Amino acid sequence: MTHFLLTCVELTETQRSYLQTTFSINQVVPIEMFDRADSGKVTIIYGWSDTLPSLTHFSSLKWIQTLSAGVNYLPLEELAKRNIIVTTTSGIHGHQMTESVLGMLFSYTRNIRESILKQEKREWGVANKGTDLVDKRVLIFGTGNIAKQLAKTLQVFGCDVFGINRSGRQVEHFTQTFNYQDGQSKLSTMDIVINLMPGTTETYHYFNDCLFSNMKKGVIFINMGRGTSVNTSDLISHIKTEKIAFAALDVFEEEPLPKDSELWGLKNVLITPHISGATDKYNDRAFTILTDNLMRFMKHEVLKNVVDLDLGY
Amino acid sequence: MTHFLLTCVELTETQRSYLQTTFSINQVVPIEMFDRADSGKVTIIYGWSDTLPSLTHFSSLKWIQTLSAGVNYLPLEELAKRNIIVTTTSGIHGHQMTESVLGMLFSYTRNIRESILKQEKREWGVANKGTDLVDKRVLIFGTGNIAKQLAKTLQVFGCDVFGINRSGRQVEHFTQTFNYQDGQSKLSTMDIVINLMPGTTETYHYFNDCLFSNMKKGVIFINMGRGTSVNTSDLISHIKTEKIAFAALDVFEEEPLPKDSELWGLKNVLITPHISGATDKYNDRAFTILTDNLMRFMKHEVLKNVVDLDLGY
Numbered sequence: 001m002t003h004f005l006l007t008c009v010e011l012t013e014t015q016r017s018y019l020q021t022t023f024s025i026n027q028v029v030p031i032e033m034f035d036r037a038d039s040g041k042v043t044i045i046y047g048w049s050d051t052l053p054s055l056t057h058f059s060s061l062k063w064i065q066t067l068s069a070g071v072n073y074l075p076l077e078e079l080a081k082r083n084i085i086v087t088t089t090s091g092i093h094g095h096q097m098t099e100s101v102l103g104m105l106f107s108y109t110r111n112i113r114e115s116i117l118k119q120e121k122r123e124w125g126v127a128n129k130g131t132d133l134v135d136k137r138v139l140i141f142g143t144g145n146i147a148k149q150l151a152k153t154l155q156v157f158g159c160d161v162f163g164i165n166r167s168g169r170q171v172e173h174f175t176q177t178f179n180y181q182d183g184q185s186k187l188s189t190m191d192i193v194i195n196l197m198p199g200t201t202e203t204y205h206y207f208n209d210c211l212f213s214n215m216k217k218g219v220i221f222i223n224m225g226r227g228t229s230v231n232t233s234d235l236i237s238h239i240k241t242e243k244i245a246f247a248a249l250d251v252f253e254e255e256p257l258p259k260d261s262e263l264w265g266l267k268n269v270l271i272t273p274h275i276s277g278a279t280d281k282y283n284d285r286a287f288t289i290l291t292d293n294l295m296r297f298m299k300h301e302v303l304k305n306v307v308d309l310d311l312g313y
Numbered sequence: 314m315t316h317f318l319l320t321c322v323e324l325t326e327t328q329r330s331y332l333q334t335t336f337s338i339n340q341v342v343p344i345e346m347f348d349r350a351d352s353g354k355v356t357i358i359y360g361w362s363d364t365l366p367s368l369t370h371f372s373s374l375k376w377i378q379t380l381s382a383g384v385n386y387l388p389l390e391e392l393a394k395r396n397i398i399v400t401t402t403s404g405i406h407g408h409q410m411t412e413s414v415l416g417m418l419f420s421y422t423r424n425i426r427e428s429i430l431k432q433e434k435r436e437w438g439v440a441n442k443g444t445d446l447v448d449k450r451v452l453i454f455g456t457g458n459i460a461k462q463l464a465k466t467l468q469v470f471g472c473d474v475f476g477i478n479r480s481g482r483q484v485e486h487f488t489q490t491f492n493y494q495d496g497q498s499k500l501s502t503m504d505i506v507i508n509l510m511p512g513t514t515e516t517y518h519y520f521n522d523c524l525f526s527n528m529k530k531g532v533i534f535i536n537m538g539r540g541t542s543v544n545t546s547d548l549i550s551h552i553k554t555e556k557i558a559f560a561a562l563d564v565f566e567e568e569p570l571p572k573d574s575e576l577w578g579l580k581n582v583l584i585t586p587h588i589s590g591a592t593d594k595y596n597d598r599a600f601t602i603l604t605d606n607l608m609r610f611m612k613h614e615v616l617k618n619v620v621d622l623d624l625g626y
Binding site (some may be wrong): 029092095099102103104105106107109110111112113115117118119120122124125126128129130131132134135150153156157233255256257259264265269270271272273276278279280281282299 | 391408412413415416417418419420422423424426428429430431432435437439441442443444445446447464466469470471492527568569570572573577578582583584586588589591592593595624
């Protein structure tokens with residue numbers, strides 16, 4: 001069988017020729033050079049782009065190797081209907097996302113954010129002594145690869161780390177994990193709550209008024225999962241009452257966050273523009289997933305990081 | 314022998330009565346209630362204050378348990394002449410200072426500082442993908458308690474951590490340590506340089522034009538030790554040429570940093586107001602050092618964290 005790989009990811013010349021020689025891929029075409037008339041020949045798509053022709057034109061497509069961990073931007077139903085395999089880059093986000101969570105935490109607990117804002121006014125001094133992570137109780141929603149690496153790292157800092165997943169099954173690096181129901185009853189004892197859940201219909205607006213109400217007064221809330229998991233207006237209410245002492249948000253219901261969103265101006269909110277998964281090493285790490293999966297694909301073996309298209313992750 | 318403890322550190326009522334009953338200290342007097350006429354009775358000072366009477370009035374003083382790791386603010390020569398013991402709280406700074414170093418690092422490498430500044434203008438997006446700490450080469454000047462904990466933690470993030478001390482003796486948690494001389498030749502291979510040296514005559518302006526010139530183009534420089542270790546105008550020059558891509562400074566030659574210091578306005582500089590050692594748990598942790606040392610003091614045993622008054626640390 002001949003293969004045509006359409007890549008929406010920038011490849012180096014070395015990477016491109018490696019793909020062609022090692023995997024006998026006849027054509028490796030970058031999206032900028034792609035002729036839509038060739039859509040019917042494409043068997044593999046690497047990455048994804050909103051500018052691609054509609055899926056119906058990709059009549060020979062067998063597999064999409066995405067560049068992300070979450071896939072809620074893909075036409076999952078149609079892909080399922082056509083039995084197209086979707087794989088993610090799950091496993092390469094742990095380092096940078098763990099560092100982003102910690103950077104956001106420390107920006108607050110170590111008074112770095114306050115210092116940055118005061119530096120703009122040449123002002124010396126901060127309002128309080130700050131704190132450190134020793135003995136802090138952390139609850140992470142999600143217990144996948146990223147959550148596991150984060151949990152393991154938080155334990156190095158002396159945190160007691162709990163997790164939440166669908167079944168409540170125990171997962172390494174967590175002191176204890178709960179299912180969605182049991183987890184809610186633990187919320188009030190947690191100093192830090194971190195969302196890493198995928199964006200699915202099940203998690204839509206999961207963080208709502210009720211959930212925020214059950215949190216401890218003065219909690220730190222971090223959203224690194226998907227913006228759709230949070231009811232934004234409920235979140236804003238609980239930030240305003242200072243129930244949530246500090247919210248660090250990397251993902252939003254609408255991205256880019258609209259200019260007129262109230263979130264921008266709240267003093268206890270840190271906004272980052274959906275960057276926690278990014279790193280200058282990303283494409284190199286993703287390429288090792290692609291080549292590993294190509295090896296399996298050519299041998300008709302089961303691929304790594306296959307998405308369950310019904311569950312959406 | 315009767316004891317009179319003058320405390321410049323706020324104690325809880327429980328802590329105060331614990332000192333009196335457990336150690337048979339006749340008087341535990343907070344500085345706000347202290348009658349200068351009693352200076353001659355004071356045998357122990359806990360903490361330090363610029364408002365204390367001159368040392369000559371403390372004719373019975375045996376021991377100062379400071380609240381800090383560095384002691385360059387004390388009249389060390391006079392203390393040495395009078396054989397007054399000085400002990401530090403060395404060992405209780407590791408957690409919070411490690412977190413501050415990481416917070417400063419991540420504020421840059423994870424684009425958090427840029428996001429904070431853009432949030433003020435409701436601007437979405439950052440200039441580049443950022444990076445992560447995996448495989449970064451870090452050189453720490455100083456290999457004491459704080460440096461060891463920092464080195465151990467940086468290794469968790471995949472850094473290769475090197476240290477510098479006077480003798481070049483090997484220290485746990487460092488891949489390798491060098492003496493001052495050998496260390497300089499390694500500078501050009503380091504991505505991140507962190508100063509944790511004490512402020513002594515030996516370290517005065519140690520970081521000067523020559524040392525900065527030997528660093529790698531694009532280095533990250535963090536000063537958490539003492540401001541006097543750095544020649545500020547040399548530092549500013551190398552920030553302006555972008556030899557130093559990012560400088561995070563918690564200590565300065567003059568503190569508070571003067572309003573007209575050029576450092577405030579440099580775009581690649583993060584200034585925090587000498588807060589990296591602070592935490593809401595500080596006084597509780599220091600109190601355990603005080604009581605541990607009181608136990609030894611009463612039994613005429615050697616105290617912990619005794620300062621070599623000639624070396625100054």
